[in-house]
Amino acid sequence: MNNTHDHIVKSYDEEQGRLLGEILRMGEMAAAQLEAALDVVERRDDKAAERIIANDDAIDALEQEVSHDVMRLALRGPMARDLRVILAALKVASDIERIGDYAANVAKRSMALNLAPPLPHTRGLGALGRLAVQQVRDVIAAYHAKDADAAQRIRARDAELDTLYTGLFRELLTYMMEDARAITPCTHLLFMAKNLERIGDHATNIAENIWFLVHGEDLLPPREKRDETNTAV
Template sequence: MPQDTPGHIVKSYEGELKRLREMIARMGGLAERQVADSAEALVRRDTDLAAEVVQRDVQLDAMEREVEQFCVRLLALRQPMAQDLRLIVACMKISQDLERIGDYARNGAKRAIVVSQQALTGSLNGFERMAELVQENLQGAIDALVGDDAAKADAVWRNDEPIDGIYNGIFRELLTFMMEDPRNITAATHLLFIAKNMERIGDHATNIAERVHYAVLGEMPGEERPKGDNSHSAVAGAR
């Protein structure tokens, strides 16, 4: 059997790196859909859609395992160097971020089912806007990976603060509802956890952006990540 020529090996390797980016892009697309549908299920009080989000989470889990196995194979067989090595390691870590995003979306969907059975507590406009910003950041981070675009990654990295601001506004509003009427406590508590999960999803999107910046340039962003004031948070362990 004839051996591969060096040119064929290079072409094959490039194809594998392209496939890796495509795997992350597909996983990112599903994660975005999970976030969008989880928020929509909450706002529309759609328990069927919420149940779909919960069921689909296993797909993200499977995709993370697939990416990890593919990365390990590339590391073992190709022994990549420099930027290729950073890309492969970054993709492995990004798949973990996306899997966690899926977990937060699933948890939000579960809580949306409970909230749908309670009296509506205030406006959900903040949740809609927060979900939109999170999706924009997540999509931007994945696009930055696919395009080796450090500038786009940096834009995502700097855009987390508005999400924190909305979260803090939601926190204060729900706390007021709970203080005004104890009957609001159950629904408001679930909404607090949903908001915190959404804020955590935003954090994972900026994590992805940081990993892309490092994969492309070989260094972490040189400044402190912009963050809103989270001193009001009493649900830091939300999952």
């Protein structure tokens, strides 16, 4: 009887390990996609941008695998602690999939941006992007380690990304008002910047799910938000 029980526990642990591996692989792919997208903006490389857009399908496929594995684990009647692992995995995979989508969107916009002469504001976009990449990589590492304290620090750092985004947003609006020829390329940059800001929000969602995974329903401390673009003039 004990042997059967041990086998079931071992099998369950192996499936959880497989699920974790899939999510970590998804996270690495999404972070690499984002880095590549930022690189093609700098290099104005349409061919590389097309490859990034095509690669988004691989992240979507992995999310489907995660969903199937979560369903299989859920049907085995998990205990409360294991149920948190399963719920967090489903939510984290969804956030990573969205991060991959936003990275692909940045690559798509870069191709439209390349139709106009280079703008100096792509440097500001690069700084915003590097911070977004760091948030994604750090939060995936925190998820791997089940480190709620690291997740809380990453969550708090989102205010820094919001500040950079708001600054770039205002700078681009000013430039557009000064030079009508800049309206189209600056609009593409605004959408790209918003994609990066949303990636930061999804990294924050993952951080909150790490907290839930470790602490259950215990409330998180309040978080500062500094996206002031709704009030920017």
